[in-house]
Amino acid sequence: MSVLRITAKGTEPAGESLGPLIERLRQHRDRLACTPVDRLLALFDNFAGRLLRDPRTSRLEGAMFLSAWLRRSNLEQLLALNLGGNLAHLDGFVPQGRNYLAAKPHGLVAMWMAGNVATLPMFSLVPALLAKNVCLVKLALPDPSGMDQLLAVLAESEAEGLRGVDLLDAVAVVWFDYHEQRLNEEMSLAADATLVWGGTDAVRAIGLLPRREHCIQIVFGPKYSIGLIGRKELENDAGLESAVAAIVRDVAIFDQRACSAPQTIFVERSDRRSLRQVGEIFAQQFARLPAKPDLDAYTASRILNVRAAYALDASKDVIASTDGANWTVCMDRGPSLKEAVQSRTVFLTEIDSWQDILPLLSPKIQTVGLALGDLDESLRFAEAATQAGVARCVRPGIMNNYESPWDGKLLVSQLVRWVTLKP
């Protein structure tokens, strides 16, 4: 079978074509369009509570954050930001002076998901459903990695006038081999909007697929994230320790594979603490983490290579876990972005001043985990960094918290068509 369908009941073969699934989704468009946004918010709020109580989903990586994100208060805030402050636009025309304005769904949103974060599909699916689009979601891997469990708990969720199982009529989650050009084209041609998460190759390949003329494309492509620890933070013992602990948490979640996970951490030079001493604080924090559950041979090999390269080079230094390829702290000097190794491997790079890294910043940088220890300096840095293309400057510990805007985009506002009535 070419297509696998992932449902609340598990994975099942779905034939050689996406046609029947696409047709069923189209049939549910009108029903979803008639569902008040308040009911959708209530249902997702119910889902948020259930997924933390349910043993099928409570232990999924990122479940805690997903639950908080799905809460009504958060989604209301998100919609307000995306819709100019008025959620009612999603339910129909809203007076705007003498005229009327509404936010209508595009129709069918086709989503190609990346394989690095298990809960990622939910962060696309929920905004698209709130915008009342039917969704065709293609997972990166045949193993649903928890998505089937999330769908199962969502199916059981309830709110007044809306059951999760009915909402899921507007969703089809599938997997097929990414080499299947025919299926990729079928999916792309069915879409009114495409949403792509992935690395360079995936984004380029999907971007080349044929689309209908009106179809819009939303891309969350490859990004790189960094940390920045300022001199003032280094001179504050308690502050430094908690900043490092928070950066280490940002590194550990999703095994450092998310585009928001810090890879290179820039450390301003300080008379108070050497780079080695900062590295040792990182090492202490890494040592407190539970061991990784598993590691693939490719990443292990890259970790061993980078450890050796930093040990052999007299101008560099490295501290590594003694119990295998668990974590690695590489240290050097001079501003540069290091190739991401991931899986608890950080590069501490000493710089004279944060000004030194400005030439490295570009739209490729998604998030800067900022620990400058001074609000005015943080503002100055953020002004310069975002001007250069950086999408987010956030305090350590929340780098991977998916929020709106993300990569400079207000997703829900892109998943609707703004329409007018001028009577």
Place this chain on the structure above:
Amino acid sequence: MQEQIDALIHGPQYATPQAEKDARLAPLLRTLCRDVADRCPPYRRFLDHFGGDAESWHAPADVPPLPVSMFKQFLLSAVPPEKVVRELRSSSTTGQQPSRITVDKTTAFRQSRALVSILKEHLGKERRPYLVLDAGDVVAAGDSLTARGAAIRGVGNFASETVFALDRTGDGGLVANWERIGDFFARHNGQPVLAFGFTFMVWTQFTMEAERRGANFHASDAVLLHSGGWKKLASQAVSKEEFNRRTAAVLGTQAARVLDFYGMVEQVGTVFVDCPCGNKHAPAFADVILRRPLTLQPVAVGESGIIEVLSVLPSSYPGQALMTEDQGVLLGVDDCPCGRKGKYFRFTSRIERAEIRGCGDTFAHNRELR
């Protein structure tokens, strides 16, 4: 120490049970690594970081393995330039730095003797006509030698006569000289002959082309040794069994006489040759450890892991314990049906990156950013 190493090189290669082998190799590796580190400051730093006190290395598995790719990034030599008799280089793909291995007289001598010792156990002592499935310029005289050249020369120790089967074309490619090949087999009809080539070249230049021509050389007493990656063949869906069967059919010999060996330019002389059961064994002066990716602990029998190779041959560079970029499966210890002692394993594949790594899968691209 010198005598002990020489004794291992010249003694039987597969007769020592693993426990005894560990006990023999551990002190030699300890001394060799410390000695090389004293003469190679980068390796000293590596051991300072990851080796701890060498006295605590009770078994070969305690020696910290150096990733083999470090020879591409650093010139890791433990001898002054005037003592280097040969620099070995890996055959690099476009844009990649080749490995550079500095070999002094002692190491070169040991490597050469060691290869002879191993091959003797698989081929017997007699020299025989040697057909090299490569071009002669690969072993041209000079101070440096590629992996291919080193292997061809090493196997050449068994040659009574050497014939190169391929010619260089005008554009630098290779093409089989069928007249020369036919003449070689005709002159040595009914005699034991030895052939050697790199796996992909044997397949594309010799086996497939001979099949196309309908050739069969009726060399029932031929042995073909081959080495090199399976990646290209795997991408053409050619299994080891198919390679052996079809190549043997062209030669006119049995598939069991087509022998793959695992080795690398960073440890010339230390090769792991297929036994009649198709398994690879470590010779007396070397060992293999397959390690789990996360814990880096040695795997149990039946488990897959990253291949580490150990050898007491090199003293001019830190090649005693090398972590490869290959994966294999450990099949057993001391109980291979072929009767050879020690660990036996099979190579499974190069370590490849997972195809889907997601939105965080980006490179820093410093050049692009500047």
